[in-house]
Amino acid sequence: QSALTQPASVSGSPGQSITISCTGTSSDVGNYNLVSWYQQHPGKAPKVMIYEVGKRPSGVSNRFSGSKSGNTASLTISGLQAEDEADYYCCSYAGSSTGVFGGGTKVSVL
Amino acid sequence: EVQLVESGGGLVQPGRSVKLSCAVSGFTFDDYAMHWVRQAPGKGLEWVSGISWNSGNIGYADSVKGRFTISRDNAKNSLYLQMNSLRPEDTALYYCAKDVNQVIDAFDIWGQGTTVTVSS
Numbered sequence: 349q350s351a352l353t354q355p356a357s358v359s360g361s362p363g364q365s366i367t368i369s370c371t372g373t374s375s376d377v378g379n380y381n382l383v384s385w386y387q388q389h390p391g392k393a394p395k396v397m398i399y400e401v402g403k404r405p406s407g408v409s410n411r412f413s414g415s416k417s418g419n420t421a422s423l424t425i426s427g428l429q430a431e432d433e434a435d436y437y438c439c440s441y442a443g444s445s446t447g448v449f450g451g452g453t454k455v456s457v458l
Numbered sequence: 459e460v461q462l463v464e465s466g467g468g469l470v471q472p473g474r475s476v477k478l479s480c481a482v483s484g485f486t487f488d489d490y491a492m493h494w495v496r497q498a499p500g501k502g503l504e505w506v507s508g509i510s511w512n513s514g515n516i517g518y519a520d521s522v523k524g525r526f527t528i529s530r531d532n533a534k535n536s537l538y539l540q541m542n543s544l545r546p547e548d549t550a551l552y553y554c555a556k557d558v559n560q561v562i563d564a565f566d567i568w569g570q571g572t573t574v575t576v577s578s
Contacts, residue, residue, distance in 0.1 A: 349520045351502075384564035386503070393553060393571065394495075394503060399564035437503050441562055445517030447493070447505040 352377065352438055352450035359456040365426040368453045370438030371419060376448055378419035382441035385414055385423045389434045397436075398423060425455070433457045460484035460567050462554045467572030470544055478572060480537040480554030485567075488512070488532035491557035493565055494539045496550035506552070507539065511560040522548075544576045 353371040360366040370377065370385075377383055381401045386394040396405055398414035401421065411426045421440070425432055438450040466478040478494070493508040507518045507528040516528060527540040537554055551573050555565035 382563055386565075388503075393568040394565075395568075396558075396564055396566050399558055399566070405558075405566060435502075439503075439505065439564070445508060445510070445515045445562055446519065447508060447517070447562055449495075449503045449505055452502040 349442060349446060349448050352440060352448055354436075354438060354450040354453045356451075357454045357456065359458055360425075360428045361458045362428055362430065364428050365424060366428060366455065368423045368425075368436055368438075368455070370421040370423070370440075370450045372421075372440055372448070373419055376440040376442040377416065377421050379443070380441045381416070383414065383416055383421040384439045385412075386437045386439065387432075387434045388437065394437065428457055430457050460556075462556065462567060462569035464552065464554045464569045464572035467552060467574045469575045469577065471578050472545060472576055474544055475540070475542045476544065476574060478539040478541065478552055478554075478574070480569060482535045482537065482554075482556070485556070487530075487535040489560065491515075491559060491561050491563070492530060492537045493555045493557060493562070494528065494537075495553045495555050495565065495568075496548075497553070497571075498547075498550040501550075504550075508557070508562045509537070510562070515561055517562065541574070544574075546576050548574060549576045550574060 385398040556567040
């Protein structure tokens with residue numbers, strides 16, 4: 349159960365697109381289509397943005413999209429807005445009824 | 459309104475025990491898996507434990523295996539986490555989270571958390 353690997357920080361200007369990567373192994377990300385992404389603003393509980401690799405819960409902006417290739421999943425935020433500035437975490441099923449999070453990525457809007 | 463309300467946190471000495479509870483309302487509790495996720499001060503999220511809708515599938519993070527026990531009472535719409543042999547590194551905000559599925563998948567509803575501080 350090693351944590352998934354995410355970049356510590358990603359930044360972009362308003363209106364731009366950014367992509368956050370989440371690298372795991374063939375025992376978690378690479379083996380299951382059960383990757384989810386969470387947005388967390390300071391002092392708030394996390395909010396699911398993407399689940400099952402690319403599905404978007406109702407109410408989540410279509411500016412958020414997810415994908416996966418091999419052992420790496422990605423979250424893309426298009427049309428970056430000031431309100432997108434937050435911490436983002438990926439999570440994957442890791443077998444045997446366990447889950448594992450990534451270390452988190454701080455998104456800054458310049 | 460869907461609500462998850464955690465309770466039971468506080469200051470506890472190393473080696474002692476504490477039991478967290480999560481009271482659920484606003485959805486059919488026994489249709490979904492449930493989880494505990496923690497966040498140490500200034501740190502990232504860590505999945506701690508999860509339990510399927512019927513308690514048939516249970517998992518733990520390696521960091522808590524053998525010390526923590528998750529359980530649920532579907533009749534009482536409640537989730538629990540029994541935490542034994544507590545260590546300073548268990549200090550964190552503990553969130554209760556609802557799954558989108560009957561077994562582990564993703565966490566779509568979160569409580570506000572209860573803080574556990576392990577210190578002498």
